[in-house]
Amino acid sequence: MKLRTKDILGLEYLSSEEISFILDTARSMKKISTHSTKKVPALRGKTIINLFYESSTRTRTSFELAGKRLGVDVINFNFSTSSTSKGETLKDTVVNLQAMDPDILVLRHSAPGTAKLIAETVAASVINAGDGAHEHPTQALLDLLTIKESRGTIKGQHVAIIGDIAHSRVARSDIWGLTKMGAKVRVAGPPTMIPPCIEKMGVKVFYSVDKAIQDVDVIMCLRIQLERQNKYLLPSLREYARFFGINRISLSRAKENVMIMHPGPINRGVEIASEVADSKSSFILGQVANGVAVRMALFYLLAGEGEENVTH
Amino acid sequence: MKLRTKDILGLEYLSSEEISFILDTARSMKKISTHSTKKVPALRGKTIINLFYESSTRTRTSFELAGKRLGVDVINFNFSTSSTSKGETLKDTVVNLQAMDPDILVLRHSAPGTAKLIAETVAASVINAGDGAHEHPTQALLDLLTIKESRGTIKGQHVAIIGDIAHSRVARSDIWGLTKMGAKVRVAGPPTMIPPCIEKMGVKVFYSVDKAIQDVDVIMCLRIQLERQNKYLLPSLREYARFFGINRISLSRAKENVMIMHPGPINRGVEIASEVADSKSSFILGQVANGVAVRMALFYLLAGEGEENVTH
Amino acid sequence: MKLRTKDILGLEYLSSEEISFILDTARSMKKISTHSTKKVPALRGKTIINLFYESSTRTRTSFELAGKRLGVDVINFNFSTSSTSKGETLKDTVVNLQAMDPDILVLRHSAPGTAKLIAETVAASVINAGDGAHEHPTQALLDLLTIKESRGTIKGQHVAIIGDIAHSRVARSDIWGLTKMGAKVRVAGPPTMIPPCIEKMGVKVFYSVDKAIQDVDVIMCLRIQLERQNKYLLPSLREYARFFGINRISLSRAKENVMIMHPGPINRGVEIASEVADSKSSFILGQVANGVAVRMALFYLLAGEGEENVTH
Numbered sequence: 037m038k039l040r041t042k043d044i045l046g047l048e049y050l051s052s053e054e055i056s057f058i059l060d061t062a063r064s065m066k067k068i069s070t071h072s073t074k075k076v077p078a079l080r081g082k083t084i085i086n087l088f089y090e091s092s093t094r095t096r097t098s099f100e101l102a103g104k105r106l107g108v109d110v111i112n113f114n115f116s117t118s119s120t121s122k123g124e125t126l127k128d129t130v131v132n133l134q135a136m137d138p139d140i141l142v143l144r145h146s147a148p149g150t151a152k153l154i155a156e157t158v159a160a161s162v163i164n165a166g167d168g169a170h171e172h173p174t175q176a177l178l179d180l181l182t183i184k185e186s187r188g189t190i191k192g193q194h195v196a197i198i199g200d201i202a203h204s205r206v207a208r209s210d211i212w213g214l215t216k217m218g219a220k221v222r223v224a225g226p227p228t229m230i231p232p233c234i235e236k237m238g239v240k241v242f243y244s245v246d247k248a249i250q251d252v253d254v255i256m257c258l259r260i261q262l263e264r265q266n267k268y269l270l271p272s273l274r275e276y277a278r279f280f281g282i283n284r285i286s287l288s289r290a291k292e293n294v295m296i297m298h299p300g301p302i303n304r305g306v307e308i309a310s311e312v313a314d315s316k317s318s319f320i321l322g323q324v325a326n327g328v329a330v331r332m333a334l335f336y337l338l339a340g341e342g343e344e345n346v347t348h
Numbered sequence: 349m350k351l352r353t354k355d356i357l358g359l360e361y362l363s364s365e366e367i368s369f370i371l372d373t374a375r376s377m378k379k380i381s382t383h384s385t386k387k388v389p390a391l392r393g394k395t396i397i398n399l400f401y402e403s404s405t406r407t408r409t410s411f412e413l414a415g416k417r418l419g420v421d422v423i424n425f426n427f428s429t430s431s432t433s434k435g436e437t438l439k440d441t442v443v444n445l446q447a448m449d450p451d452i453l454v455l456r457h458s459a460p461g462t463a464k465l466i467a468e469t470v471a472a473s474v475i476n477a478g479d480g481a482h483e484h485p486t487q488a489l490l491d492l493l494t495i496k497e498s499r500g501t502i503k504g505q506h507v508a509i510i511g512d513i514a515h516s517r518v519a520r521s522d523i524w525g526l527t528k529m530g531a532k533v534r535v536a537g538p539p540t541m542i543p544p545c546i547e548k549m550g551v552k553v554f555y556s557v558d559k560a561i562q563d564v565d566v567i568m569c570l571r572i573q574l575e576r577q578n579k580y581l582l583p584s585l586r587e588y589a590r591f592f593g594i595n596r597i598s599l600s601r602a603k604e605n606v607m608i609m610h611p612g613p614i615n616r617g618v619e620i621a622s623e624v625a626d627s628k629s630s631f632i633l634g635q636v637a638n639g640v641a642v643r644m645a646l647f648y649l650l651a652g653e654g655e656e657n658v659t660h
Numbered sequence: 661m662k663l664r665t666k667d668i669l670g671l672e673y674l675s676s677e678e679i680s681f682i683l684d685t686a687r688s689m690k691k692i693s694t695h696s697t698k699k700v701p702a703l704r705g706k707t708i709i710n711l712f713y714e715s716s717t718r719t720r721t722s723f724e725l726a727g728k729r730l731g732v733d734v735i736n737f738n739f740s741t742s743s744t745s746k747g748e749t750l751k752d753t754v755v756n757l758q759a760m761d762p763d764i765l766v767l768r769h770s771a772p773g774t775a776k777l778i779a780e781t782v783a784a785s786v787i788n789a790g791d792g793a794h795e796h797p798t799q800a801l802l803d804l805l806t807i808k809e810s811r812g813t814i815k816g817q818h819v820a821i822i823g824d825i826a827h828s829r830v831a832r833s834d835i836w837g838l839t840k841m842g843a844k845v846r847v848a849g850p851p852t853m854i855p856p857c858i859e860k861m862g863v864k865v866f867y868s869v870d871k872a873i874q875d876v877d878v879i880m881c882l883r884i885q886l887e888r889q890n891k892y893l894l895p896s897l898r899e900y901a902r903f904f905g906i907n908r909i910s911l912s913r914a915k916e917n918v919m920i921m922h923p924g925p926i927n928r929g930v931e932i933a934s935e936v937a938d939s940k941s942s943f944i945l946g947q948v949a950n951g952v953a954v955r956m957a958l959f960y961l962l963a964g965e966g967e968e969n970v971t972h
Contacts, residue, residue: 069761072965073705075733081385083413094756097735101707101760104733109387109416113405124613132406132612135636136413137381300756301748324759341384393697395725421699421728423721436925444718444924447948448725449693653696 039337043155043162046171047212055217059181061333062326068105069328077107082339083138087113087130088165089145094300095165095174098324099142102331108339111138126150127157134158139339143167161338163331169203174334175299176209178326180217182319183254185326186295191218196248197239198224198280199258199307200269202231206299207258211237224248225258225280228269245280246289254295257282257307273306283309287317295319351649355467355474358483359524367529371493373645374638380417381640389419394651395450399425399442400477401457406612407477407486410636411454414643420651423450438462439469446470451651455479473650475643481515486646487611488521490638492529494631495566497638498607503530508560509551510536510592511570511619512581514543518611519570523549536560537570537592540581557592558601566607569594569619585618595621599629607631663961667779667786670795671836679841683805685957686950692729693952701731706963707762711737711754712789713769718924719789719798722948723766726955732963735762750774751781758782763963767791785962787955793827798958799923800833802950804841806943807878809950810919815842820872821863822848822904823882823931824893826855830923831882835861848872849882849904852893869904870913878919881906881931897930907933911941919943 037057041049050058068076084103086096096112103110113133126145133141134157141158143151144165151164151171166172183190195214201207201223214221215238223234224242235241242248249255260276270276277283282296296308296317304310313320349369353361362370380388396415398408408424415422425445438457445453446469453470455463456477463476463483478484495502507526513519513535526533527550535546536554547553554560561567572588582588589595594608608620608629616622625632661681665673674682692700708727710720720736727734737757750769757765758781765782767775768789775788775795790796807814819838825831825847838845839862847858848866858865866872873879884900894900901907906920920932920941928934937944 071705074707074761075705081383081387083386083416085409093737097709097737097757098760100735101733104707104735109413111409111412111416113409123615125616128612128614128616131633132636133409135633136410136640137386137637300752302752303747304749304752321755321759324756325761328760393695393699395698395728397721421725423724423728425717425721435927437928440924440926440928441718443945444948445721447945448722448952449698449949 042338043151043164044173044334044338045151045155045162045164046173047176047209047216048171050173050216052216052218055177055180055213058177058330058333058337059184061337062177062181062329063185065332065336066326066329068332069325075105075107079103079335079339080107082108082140083111084108084140084142084335084339085111085113085133085138086142087133087144089126089143090166092144092166095144095327098327099165099331102328103335105328106332106335108335127153130154130158134160140335163334163338166205169205169208171209171212172205173209174327174330175206176213177330178323179210179256179297179299180213181326181330182297182323183219183295185322186319187253190214193219193254194222194252195219195254195256196222196224196242196252197256197258198245198248198282200229200260201225201234201258202229203261204258210256211239215239222248222252226270226276245282245286249282249286249290249294251291252294253291254297255282255286255290257296257298257302259299259301260303260307277306281305281307281309282312284311287312287315293317297323300324354650355463355476356485356646356650357463357467357474357476358485359488359521359528360483362485362528364528364530367489367492367525370489370642370645370649371496373649374489374493374641375497377644377648378638378641380644381637387417387419391415391647391651392419394420394452395423396420396452396454396647396651397423397425397445397450398454399445399456401438401455402478404456404478407456407639410639411477411643414640415647417640418644418647420647439465442466442470446472452647475646475650478517481517481520483521483524484517485521486639486642487518488525489642489646490635491522491568491609491611492525493638493642494609494635495531495607497634498631499565502526505531505566506534506564507531507566507568508534508536508554508564509568509570510557510560510594512541512572513537513546513570514541515573516570522568523551527551534560534564538582538588557594557598561594561598561602561606563603564606565603566609567594567602569608569610569614571611571613572615572619589618593617593619593621594624596623599624599627605629609635612636666962667775667788668797668958668962669775669779669786669788670797671800671833671840672795674797674840676840676842679801679804679837682801682954682957682961683808685961686801686805686953687809689956689960690950690953692956693949699729699731703727703959703963704731706732706764707735708732708764708766708959708963709735709737709757709762710766711757711768713750713767714790716768716790719768719951722951723789723955726952727959729952730956730959732959751777754778754782758784764959787958787962790829793829793832795833795836796829797833798951798954799830800837801954801958802947803834803880803921803923804837805950805954806921806947807843807919809946810943811877814838817843817878818846818876819843819878819880820846820848820866820876821880821882822869822872822906824853824884825849825858825882826853827885828882834880835863839863846872846876850894850900869906869910873906873910873914873918875915876918877915878921879906879914881920881922881926883923883925884927884931901930905929905931905933906936908935911936911939921947924948
């Protein structure tokens with residue numbers, strides 16, 4: 037099987053077969069990370085450029101590690117010192133990078149649609165590492181992998197996504213992925229954080245967390261963006277924590293084997309209480325580990341020749 | 349053949365034979381970039397330190413990619429977090445790096461002559477990646493390679509360099525290189541941007557772009573440094589664009605097969621109109637690709653043992 | 661022989677046998693750096709994360725080079741763009757990195773004890789690259805290696821450490837290491853910079869440099885931290901230089917073959933005069949070279965399988 041497009045722009049554009057194929061490849065990749073020599077030079081001689089216009093050490097590091105484990109040369113292109121500060125357009129920056137002949141561009145940008153625009157411009161494969169509030173497909177893929185590994189299947193799982201649904205690219209990508217794979221998705225959050233017409237994406241809306249998490253298999257907390265917190269959306273963090281934070285009491289009302297997930301970095305005591313983040317119900321660190329595997333899988337599927345046996 | 353010196357400080361210090369030798373080596377290197385595995389570990393185990401005291405993601409990335417394609421370990425030394433902020437002299441920083449035994453130092457610095465000073469201080473080869481308004485030899489070498497590839501020869505080509513000749517290290521290196529290789533060079537720009545006695549470098553001075561570009565084979569635009577634009581040199585960007593910018597009208601007055609070149613990043617609508625930058629006369633992206641090849645060639649010639657067959 | 665712990669947190673926690681073992685391994689590693697191909701892929705497939713919460717290009721570069729010479733993949737985690745600015749705790753950042761399965765974390769942090777805290781939290785080996793004013797073990801190990809190489813033995817050497825003993829992690833680590841290896845240590849500095857009860861660490865206190873350096877084999881200058889200089893500790897830099905700086909006159913009063921050492925970066929004319937820093941008594945650049953060797957040794961001992969012959 038092959039992916040139909042050269043790019044990974046969002047879960048909206050992948051079929052359920054493609055998603056399953058990526059998840060299966062990621063599970064093979066995880067085996068590499070358990071070797072003493074955590075490296076298979078399947079992509080030796082390939083070049084990946086990490087082009088991050090929003091700072092994110094965590095995601096960038098995950099992509100970088102994924103590349104290095106496959107023998108790829110990874111170049112980090114630091115937005116803050118880049119030529120954009122010299123008046124160059126994003127498109128010019130990217131076609132210039134393309135002239136250096138990379139195989140994959142990993143792009144994070146604050147403007148929705150940037151990854152698609154760039155993908156249409158360059159010959160290299162583009163992986164969207166987050167474009168504004170639009171999509172963050174590798175996050176959703178690692179979330180799906182985490183659920184599949186733990187539950188055996190995604191189909192039929194009930195998942196509650198809690199938080200700022202309106203401004204979250206993670207929520208959008210997760211909703212696309214989960215519904216395509218047959219999960220039942222609910223969203224909950226303050227009314228200011230629930231986008232109008234979100235039901236059209238195939239989800240049920242709750243305004244009470246207690247009701248939203250009843251009988252679900254997975255609770256996905258979203259991060260409250262402290263650094264760009266909007267006063268008009270939230271009266272206070274304390275109020276958010278009280279009404280929408282997941283704590284021991286919420287956990288006691290949920291299914292006993294509920295999975296707690298969070299894309300990180302977590303704000304302890306805001307969207308998730310420490311007692312929950314550090315409990316055995318938490319799959320947060322497993323998500324991080326799966327992030328490397330999913331990114332390795334995408335690199336392999338997009339840049340690999342298909343002739344090499346990745347698990348030898 | 350071998351280069352006569354351990355360093356590449358400027359085109360002023362290279363003979364035409366050395367320049368030809370570097371360009372020929374760069375053409376071999378370009379073949380590597382067309383392989384599916386864009387890597388030949390000819391310099392495996394060698395170390396290159398990128399020491400940039402002026403920010404430049406583009407040039408730094410080009411050097412980094414060039415190194416990685418030859419199997420070199422590349423270390424980026426970030427000026428802004430370096431010990432210079434702790435009161436250490438540049439020379440002390442460099443002799444300390446030398447003590448870690450790198451093979452090549454790639455140095456960019458705002459002070460003319462810095463590369464030479466450092467080259468005399470350390471055992472490693474030094475490649476000048478730009479020293480103030482003095483020289484930027486790898487840029488000129490990639491320009492020469494671009495002309496040679498397209499025209500078969502540099503000798504006898506008529507080249508017009510347009511812009512701030514007085515403050516441009518690119519212009520100085522290009523003039524040295526072009527005249528050594530037998531091209532006929534003209535320069536044009538506002539009177540405040542033409543240095544006195546520039547004719548001594550073997551160029552003809554024009555104050556009108558229209559006249560300067562008549563019958564030339566190559567038009568090289570220089571970048572107007574928006575970020576350090578000096579009010580005393582330019583009444584306004586609009587006026588510069590009108591009198592010295594290269595646009596469709598200029599193109600219609602030039603030879604039909606004229607090459608348009610620019611060291612990048614470009615300021616669309618200032619020194620070059622979008623309709624020209626994106627036209628089939630534009631060789632700007634070819635220059636970027638040649639930049640990687642030229643830097644690979646220099647690394648190979650300076651750090652290679654000469655025993656390995658780079659094209660196998 | 662093997663090290664007893666998975667981490668290198670300080671010289672306080674290493675036995676003299678372990679220190680000797682590390683120094684012997686470092687001497688083998690130095691031979692690699694003299695090869696034309698300065699690389700032995702003994703640790704191929706291993707991953708090291710440089711996690712620096714205080715800026716230090718020099719030390720970070722030394723660790724990075726050491727890793728690359730052993731074939732390790734080195735990831736630089738830049739504190740200033742990291743998720744800590746998003747409200748994540750240090751511990752959460754580190755357990756997230758651990759989830760990506762690195763072999764070694766190199767950690768620098770301004771808070772004493774951070775390395776120990778993190779070492780207890782993660783499965784990876786932790787190397788303390790400086791924790792506040794507590795310890796900087798790799799600096800002390802490279803100092804010990806420099807003395808041993810020059811003098812044949814550390815035992816019985818008389819060493820004077822001059823400067824801000826109270827706030828120097830270098831001084832603390834050196835004192836632990838030197839006394840464990842049988843050297844006789846003196847410290848000297850302004851009274852405000854001598855910690856109370858320092859004699860309990862087995863050193864003699866002097867308030868006059870002239871007396872402190874009499875008949876010693878080694879003078880170790882400490883760096884005056886210009887960037888965080890405290891007015892209450894020092895009347896002025898000029899006064900410090902006059903009374904505690906090492907200059908030609910101090911040198912004339914010391915043993916003829918005295919070794920002058922400094923952890924760098926040096927403040928010329930403050931704690932050390934240029935005439936001394938650049939004299940044949942100065943071992944400062946040798947210290948830098950030994951820094952790479954010591955860090956290679958630690959990587960090899962902590963992450964190596966022990967089956968490979970590092971010197972082949």
